[in-house]
Amino acid sequence: MPSPIVGLHHVTAIASDPQQNLDFYTEVLGLRFVKRTVNFDDPGTYHFYFGDDAGSPGTILTFFPWPHASRGLAGVGEVTRTAFSVPSSSLDYWIQRLSDQKILVERSGQRFEEQVLTFPDPDGMKLEIVAHADAGPVKAPRFASVPPEHAIRGFFGVTLYERDATATTAILNVMGFHKVDEQGNRLRFAAEGNALGNHIDLYIDPSAAYGRVGAGSVHHIAFRAKDDTAQQEWREEIAKHLDVTPVLDRTYFHSIYFREPGGVLFELATDPPGFALDEPIESLGEELRIPEWLEPRRALIEKRLTPLTLHKDLPPFEAKTEQGTAV
Structure with missing residues (x-):
């Protein structure tokens, strides 16, 4: 068998306004x-990546920010919740922080063994913060105003909205995720170990309508492959059950894609080479990076992109004229 899939690599979603998206995920x-x-x-639109200080697999939330994109509609065949992991002692901090930003945060109560907060991002994407006893060590982002002890560690997991669990359960089992608990119409799956993004929930509603992709929707979720060899071995295994793409070079990782039976788009992405491939870790995200094959078109691409300002070392949404990286 291939090297085990231990959890999520990244989650990719759709946003509307690029600056608004950047400010929310870095400053809030x-x-x-x-x-x-x-x-x-x-190439005329951005692709943003957010994560811990090193951009570690299991912490990466990415966005295609398409200005003026219409709002998506959550439904069957989509990921309807993306959950982050924080230490159990950090729940009250996050309630206060989100409330101070006038964000409607719901204390959703206990789910399985964890306490959960639910709130929307600026495009209505539903996010969760899960108070997790095994939240793990922190690689706190160096420019964040969140104290390191309360920093988001990475993903806890995601919730897939399905009409039926049978076929999706079968493919999750193939991938090494097995049912570990059940609560009403929510089924929880996990792989061995305690890696970030190790929890995949299926929320089952046989009468639910299908969703519509747009701003605030998750486009796909990516699981981790240890390296190219493991990815190829998994590709051969998955191809026995589902259609799967050839390997695609995404510069910072290599990817294959397949759609699980319930309709959610899955990706399997390699851990290497990582986000420090083309810029120092000290200045990640501060300049536009594009693959070599697009460099001849850089001037045209930059002309089409919305100018951005990356604010650093400032409390959320306070005066931003003195500091920042303007591009």
Whole structure:
């Protein structure tokens, strides 16, 4: 068998306003802007990557910010919740922080063994903060105003909205995720170990309508492959059950894609080479990085992109004229 899949590598979603998206995830949630690049399939638009200080697999939330994108509609065949992990002692801190930013945060109560907060991002994407006893060590983003002891560690997991669990359960089992608990119409799956993003929930509603992709929607979720060899071995295994793409070079990782039976787009992404491939870790995200094959078009690409300002070392949403990296 291939090297085990231990959890999520990244989650990719759709946003509308690029600056609003950047400000929320860096200044409110305290994530690091680890890569500023473009959508390789649509180079006139950005692709943002947020994560811990090093951009570690299991911490990366990415966005395609399409200005003026219409709002998506959550439904079957989509990821409807993206959950972050924080220490159990940090829950009250996050309630206060989000409330201070006038963000409607709901204390959703206990789910399985954890306490959960639910709140929207500026495009209505539903996020969760899970108070987790095994939240793990921190690589706190160096420019965040969130104290390191309360910093988001990475993903806790995601929730997939499904009409039926049978076929999706089967493919999760193939990938090494097995049912570990059940609560009403929510089924929890986990792989061996305690890696970030190790929890995949299925929320089952046989009568639910299908969703519509747009701003605030998750586009796909990516699981971790240890390296290229493991990815190829997994590709051969998955191809026995589902259609799967060839390996695609995403510069910072290599990817294969397949759609699970319930409709959610899955990716399997390699851990290497990582986000320090083309810029020092000290200045991740501060300049636009594009692959070599797009460099001849850089001037045109930059002309089409919305100018951004990355604010550093400032409390959320306070005066931003003195400091920042303007591009």
